[in-house]
Amino acid sequence: MTTDPGVGGSVTTADEGNAASAGRTNEYVLTKEWSGEQDRLRLLETIADDFSVAAIRAAGLSPGFRCLEIGAGSGSIARWFAQQTGDPGLVTAIDIDPRLLTPLSHEGIRVLRHDVVTDDFPPNSFDIIHARAVFEHLDLREEVLDRIVPWLAPQGAVVLVDCASFPIFSSRNVVYRKALEAWVNVIAMTGTDYEWTRTFPEPLQRHGYRNIGASALVPVLQGGTPTSMFWSLTLETLRTRILDAGLIDDDEINEAQKLLADPEFWDLAPGFMAAWGLRPS
Numbered sequence: 490m491t492t493d494p495g496v497g498g499s500v501t502t503a504d505e506g507n508a509a510s511a512g513r514t515n516e517y518v519l520t521k522e523w524s525g526e527q528d529r530l531r532l533l534e535t536i537a538d539d540f541s542v543a544a545i546r547a548a549g550l551s552p553g554f555r556c557l558e559i560g561a562g563s564g565s566i567a568r569w570f571a572q573q574t575g576d577p578g579l580v581t582a583i584d585i586d587p588r589l590l591t592p593l594s595h596e597g598i599r600v601l602r603h604d605v606v607t608d609d610f611p612p613n614s615f616d617i618i619h620a621r622a623v624f625e626h627l628d629l630r631e632e633v634l635d636r637i638v639p640w641l642a643p644q645g646a647v648v649l650v651d652c653a654s655f656p657i658f659s660s661r662n663v664v665y666r667k668a669l670e671a672w673v674n675v676i677a678m679t680g681t682d683y684e685w686t687r688t689f690p691e692p693l694q695r696h697g698y699r700n701i702g703a704s705a706l707v708p709v710l711q712g713g714t715p716t717s718m719f720w721s722l723t724l725e726t727l728r729t730r731i732l733d734a735g736l737i738d739d740d741e742i743n744e745a746q747k748l749l750a751d752p753e754f755w756d757l758a759p760g761f762m763a764a765w766g767l768r769p770s
Contacts, residue, residue, distance in 0.1 A: 527563055527589055529726070532719035533622070534565040537761055540706045541566055541621055541650050547702050548646040548765035550574075554616040557640070558582045559605055560623035563589045567598055570619075581615070605633050610640045621650040628680045634696045641768040647698065648765040651686040656707050656757035665756055668724060668745030671736035675727055678734070683759075690764035698766030706761040712754035720758060721749040 545566075550556075556570040561582035567590075571577035577597035582590050587602050594600045605620075606629050618637060624630045637647065654673045660666040673683060685692070690703040708716050724731075728742055748754045 526726075529719060529722040530562045530589070531565075532715050532722065534563070535715040536708060536719055536758075537621060537650065537706070538565055538569070540704075540761055540763060541619065541648070542569060544648050544650060544702075544704060544763035544765055545617065545619055547704070548617060548648050548767075550617055554579065555614065555642075556580045557610075557615040557618045559618065559620035560584055561587070561590055561593075561600075562621075564593045564598075566619055566621065567593055568596070571596065571598055605637065609636075612639045613642050613645075614640050616642050616645045617648065618645070619648045619650070622652060624649055625651040625683060625686055626679075626681045630682075630685065631692065631696070634692060638696075638769055643768060645768045646765055647693070647768075648763065649689070649693070650761055650763045651689075652683055653686040653689075653705070653760045653762045654683040655687055656760050660756050662748070662754075662756055664741065664744045665748055665754075667737055668742060669720070669759065671731045671734075671742075672724055672727055674736055675730045675734050678730075686762045689762040690766070693764050693766040697769030699768070699770065701764065701766040703762065703764045705763075708758040708760070710749075710754075710756050710758040712749055712751035716758050717749040717754075721746055724749075 550570075550573055552573070552575045554574050556567075556574060556579060558564075558567040558570060558580065561567050561584050564582060567580050567582035570580045574580065578599070581599045581601060582593055583601045583603035583605070584590060585602065585604050587600050590600045605623070606627065618641065624633065627633055634647075641647065654669070657666055657669040657673075660669075677683075690701045693701050710716050710720070724742065724745065728739075731737060731742065732739060
């Protein structure tokens, strides 16, 4: 291990993780290089944290559990794990780009630059693993469901939460539907698969996980609210790629952004699916 010094804390780098993208066959485009990414992630926390927490509770969580947060973003679930387990030292937060997680290390949470496709943990390291908006982006998502199994304790649980785009395809607002369909189609070119999420909890069944459960969240979207602001920023992140792909034009994106800012606009946002299960026997 190597350690990157910080002020009052540190971010640790996994041995194999110095080239965080090694072994990737897809491209992750929702990067922290974009100036609005921290705001986007905090809005995601507003939308989905309660949903993640409910799924984690359904999977089982007790004080003293060792917790892993994969793709920890800006760290809200890792902080919640620390509060619930009673010891921040029991919590590990990993990301391929952990620049927003440095404050967690000041709070006693272990922060690692780590890629689940290429990096590893010792066997039986964790009692619960949570990943949100991660597996949907992995070409090797099915392989990773197998490679994380040894990281779990014998009665350890995994909780997956990913985006499911199905609500937008039934929208009767053509401007909104076309814009978010363009987002779905352009990010699919990089390997993201929201149809996979729609099959939850089948992936965990295929890989032998036990005591499986699943739930769904379909947020109601009103213009100008945190939910609409999240999707506005997400759409803006991919504007150049959408235009380059010729899916819709600049004026159509601008019209969609006006809707997302208009309190008179109501629709359904893309949903989220959760699935959880215990380590395979």
